[in-house]
Amino acid sequence: MNRIVLLLLSVVLLGSSCSNKFGKIMKSKDYEYKYKMAEQYYASKNYSYAQQLFEDIFPYVKGSTRYEDMYYKFAYSYYYQDDYLNAENLFKSFVENFPTSPKGEECDYMRALCFFKQSPKVELDQTNTNKTMQLMQAFINTHPTSTRVKDASVIIDKCREKLELKEYKSAELYYNLGYYKAAAISFANVSDDFPDSKKSDEYKLQVIKAYFKYAEMSYEDKQTERYEKVISECNDFAERFAESKLLAEVTKYKTQTNNILKNLKNEQAKKTNGR
Numbered sequence: 001m002n003r004i005v006l007l008l009l010s011v012v013l014l015g016s017s018c019s020n021k022f023g024k025i026m027k028s029k030d031y032e033y034k035y036k037m038a039e040q041y042y043a044s045k046n047y048s049y050a051q052q053l054f055e056d057i058f059p060y061v062k063g064s065t066r067y068e069d070m071y072y073k074f075a076y077s078y079y080y081q082d083d084y085l086n087a088e089n090l091f092k093s094f095v096e097n098f099p100t101s102p103k104g105e106e107c108d109y110m111r112a113l114c115f116f117k118q119s120p121k122v123e124l125d126q127t128n129t130n131k132t133m134q135l136m137q138a139f140i141n142t143h144p145t146s147t148r149v150k151d152a153s154v155i156i157d158k159c160r161e162k163l164e165l166k167e168y169k170s171a172e173l174y175y176n177l178g179y180y181k182a183a184a185i186s187f188a189n190v191s192d193d194f195p196d197s198k199k200s201d202e203y204k205l206q207v208i209k210a211y212f213k214y215a216e217m218s219y220e221d222k223q224t225e226r227y228e229k230v231i232s233e234c235n236d237f238a239e240r241f242a243e244s245k246l247l248a249e250v251t252k253y254k255t256q257t258n259n260i261l262k263n264l265k266n267e268q269a270k271k272t273n274g275r
Contacts, residue, residue, distance in 0.1 A: 088114035
C-alpha cells in the first residue's frame with residue numbers, strides 16, 4: 001500500500017512540476033525559446049502544450065518561413081487530441097492560406113478524414129457521413145494520381161454502407177411496427193438508392209414480404225388489388241435477380257399469392273351469382 005501511495009505522490013509531483021515548467025514557458029517573452037519548446041512538445045507528442053505555444057507565437061512567426069510548417073502542426077495538434085471539429089477547420093484554412101504548399105494534398109485529405117471521424121452511430125443523423133463522401137470524392141477528382149485515392153475510395157464505401165444500413169433499419173422498424181405499406185416503400189427505396197448493393201435481392205424480398213402482409217391485413221374488398229401487387233413484385237424479382245438464391249422463396253410467395261387470389265375471385269364470383 002505504501003508503495004502505491006508513493007507512486008501516486010510521485011505522479012502528482014511530476015505533473016505539478018511539468019505544469020509549473022510550462023507556466024514559466026508561457027510567461028516568457030523570448031518567442032524563439034517558446035518556438036523551440038513548442039517543437040519539442042510536439043515531437044514528444046505532448047500536443048496540448050504544443051498547441052497552446054503555437055497559438056501564442058503565431059503573430060510573431062506569421063509571414064516567416066516557419067509559419068506554414070507551424071500551421072500544419074497546429075492543425076495536427078488538434079487532430080491528435082481527437083478534436084476533429086477544430087482540426088477540420090484548420091486543415092481547410094491551411095489549404096486556403098497555402099494554396100501552393102506541397103502539404104496541400106495531405107491537408108485536403110485530412111479535412112475529409114476529420115468529417116469521417118465525426119461520423120456517428122448508424123441510428124443518429126448522418127450529416128457528417130454525407131459530408132465525408134462529398135469531400136472524399138472531391139479529393140479523388142482533384143488529386144486523381146494521389147496515393148491516398150485508394151484510402152479515400154475505401155472510406156466512401158464505408159460511408160455508403162452506413163447510409164444503406166440506416167435506411168434498412170428504418171424500413172425494418174416500419175415492418176416490425178406493422179406499418180407494412182410504409183415498410184414496402186422504404187425497402188424499395190433502399191434497393192433503388194443502393195443498386196450496386198450485395199443485398200439488393202434481400203431488400204426486394206423484404207418488399208414482397210411487406211406487401212404480402214399489407215394485403216393479408218387489408219379489408220376484403222382491397223385484398224385482390226394488393227395481392228396482385230405482390231405478384232407484380234415477385235415477377236420483377238425474377239426478372240432482376242434470376243440467379244438469386246432467394247428466388248425459390250419468392251416463388252413460394254408467388255404460388256401462395258396466386259392461390260389466395262384464385263380463392264378470392266371464386267368467393268367474389270359466388271357472391272355475384274348469389275345476388
